[in-house]
Amino acid sequence: MNDSMRRAAAILLVILGGTALWWAGSGAASSASANYAMVATIAAARERAAANDPRLKGASRFEEGGWIYVHLEGDPGAMGYQHGYLLAPEIEDAFGAVSAGMMHSTERDWEFFRKAAHEMLWPKIDAEYQHELQGIVDGLRARMGSKLDVDDIVAFNAFEELPDYYVPWLNKQQKTAKAPGLKSPGNCSAFVAAGSWTKDGQIVMAHNNWTSYRNGERWRIVFDIAPKNGYRILMDGFPGVIASDDDFGINSDGLMVTETTITQFEGWDPNGKAEFVRARKALQYAGSIDEYTKIMLEGNNGGYANDWLFGDRKTGEIAQLELGLKEYKLWRTKDGVLSGSNWARDPKVLKEDAPQFDPDNKESSPNARRGRWDELLKENKGKIDVALAEKMLGDHADTAQHKEEANERTLCGHVDVSPRGVKEWDWQPYYPGGAVQAKATDATMAKEMRIMARMGHPCGGDFLAKPFLAAHPEYAWQEPYLRDMKAGPWTEFRSGQARRE
Numbered sequence: 475m476n477d478s479m480r481r482a483a484a485i486l487l488v489i490l491g492g493t494a495l496w497w498a499g500s501g502a503a504s505s506a507s508a509n510y511a512m513v514a515t516i517a518a519a520r521e522r523a524a525a526n527d528p529r530l531k532g533a534s535r536f537e538e539g540g541w542i543y544v545h546l547e548g549d550p551g552a553m554g555y556q557h558g559y560l561l562a563p564e565i566e567d568a569f570g571a572v573s574a575g576m577m578h579s580t581e582r583d584w585e586f587f588r589k590a591a592h593e594m595l596w597p598k599i600d601a602e603y604q605h606e607l608q609g610i611v612d613g614l615r616a617r618m619g620s621k622l623d624v625d626d627i628v629a630f631n632a633f634e635e636l637p638d639y640y641v642p643w644l645n646k647q648q649k650t651a652k653a654p655g656l657k658s659p660g661n662c663s664a665f666v667a668a669g670s671w672t673k674d675g676q677i678v679m680a681h682n683n684w685t686s687y688r689n690g691e692r693w694r695i696v697f698d699i700a701p702k703n704g705y706r707i708l709m710d711g712f713p714g715v716i717a718s719d720d721d722f723g724i725n726s727d728g729l730m731v732t733e734t735t736i737t738q739f740e741g742w743d744p745n746g747k748a749e750f751v752r753a754r755k756a757l758q759y760a761g762s763i764d765e766y767t768k769i770m771l772e773g774n775n776g777g778y779a780n781d782w783l784f785g786d787r788k789t790g791e792i793a794q795l796e797l798g799l800k801e802y803k804l805w806r807t808k809d810g811v812l813s814g815s816n817w818a819r820d821p822k823v824l825k826e827d828a829p830q831f832d833p834d835n836k837e838s839s840p841n842a843r844r845g846r847w848d849e850l851l852k853e854n855k856g857k858i859d860v861a862l863a864e865k866m867l868g869d870h871a872d873t874a875q876h877k878e879e880a881n882e883r884t885l886c887g888h889v890d891v892s893p894r895g896v897k898e899w900d901w902q903p904y905y906p907g908g909a910v911q912a913k914a915t916d917a918t919m920a921k922e923m924r925i926m927a928r929m930g931h932p933c934g935g936d937f938l939a940k941p942f943l944a945a946h947p948e949y950a951w952q953e954p955y956l957r958d959m960k961a962g963p964w965t966e967f968r969s970g971q972a973r974r975e
């Protein structure tokens with residue numbers, strides 16, 4: 475069936491269903507229930523028509539350990555359709571939470587973000603990803619009759635870069651009066667190790683994602699992507715977003731990739747290419763550290779500026795790309811460990827791209843965690859493997875206070891219990907955010923396209939929304955979106971996986 479025939483068949487089903495209901499409704503049934511039934515029938519007809527769409531061939535979804543695993547394959551339009559269709563309820567839900575956060579922090583309406591997506595971002599997105607993003611809209615509409623359009627989806631994909639990079643830059647350009655104090659985010663604790671540092675001498679890579687619990691509790695997708703062009707990808711991700719976005723992924727050519735965000739980064743290039751597009755493209759097409767770096771530099775817009783950590787299992791080399799807008803630096807080694815906790819270290823990057831950041835304040839979250847990574851990794855030199863990495867991601871040692879206490883300074887972050895918050899990110903006291911999930915892998919696993927993942931705090935602790943909101947009414951605006959974040963077990967996922975029996 476071609477597209478127009480499929481559409482005609484769907485419309486016919488809707489008309490037939492509607493007519494039958496009108497017939498039934500004209501009898502004894504109340505008009506309200508008939509109306510309700512008619513809506514349900516139309517929705518069911520739409521779902522039936524959408525489920526038979528040939529673009530869904532080969533795609534699948536299952537849930538395990540608190541994660542939702544989706545397999546997408548084929549050309550960009552088909553993969554987008556599969557993504558939109560299989561994750562439609564989660565995308566609608568996440569869009570509500572994310573867009574509310576973007577509008578709240580920036581004091582801008584949604585139309586502002588749609589316009590930025592349409593005029594600034596869209597024209598520079600590669601045709602391949604334009605098709606995939608349009609496909610997500612088509613899948614969403616087919617499954618749920620969604621009202622979201624491609625401008626909504628593009629703005630939503632840019633949720634890590636428009637509010638905290640573009641808007642502060644724009645406010646400065648326009649000298650906006652009473653502009654909100656927006657700060658670039660500080661997401662994640664991570665490391666990559668190789669050579670004499672690891673148990674088997676090969677690469678080990680681990681990462682936990684720091685974000686608001688509101689968004690983080692929704693960051694529960696494992697994407698297994700088999701694109702028509704480029705390498706096979708296994709990555710964690712967010713519903714409706716084409717890049718991993720907290721960035722933990724491996725590809726079939728041997729590249730292992732993660733990152734932590736650069737705290738107090740400033741800068742934006744409106745003529746650049748969206749970060750979410752470059753990051754996805756790099757994971758799909760880069761077979762080496764140099765290729766990944768090249769793709770990230772092409773059209774660098776400064777958005778979501780990160781310290782990227784890489785492993786290349788083909789060569790045993792690890793690397794760190796500190797990607798500023800004005801400056802960047804690449805370090806690489808086959809025998810060492812590179813850690814990240816949201817601090818830049820290259821003097822030029824610090825000076826030009828993160829001038830407000832104080833690398834000497836040992837009490838700040840990025841620096842306290844930097845100190846803890848140094849201790850913990852040194853103590854375990856030669857013993858590091860995935861099992862140990864999992865433990866490290868749940869670590870609660872606060873180097874500023876020299877004691878065990880889960881808070882904003884520990885590798886497993888719990889800012890909701892901290893009276894200090896994290897002022898560098900404009901996270902107020904008791905901000906409901908911190909480490910929201912974690913992943914780890916090594917070279918052997920990456921060769922077999924396998925990762926370990928744990929949903930929720932990597933230490934296994936639960937966050938409960940109701941008592942938190944009762945204790946902290948200042949976060950009441952989040953109530954419609956803030957949910958419990960309960961930790962799941964460490965769970966293994968692999969490419970091409972079917973539901974475990």
Ligand SMILES: [Zn+2]
Pocket residue numbers: 868869870880886887888931932933934935
């Ligand atoms: Zn914890």
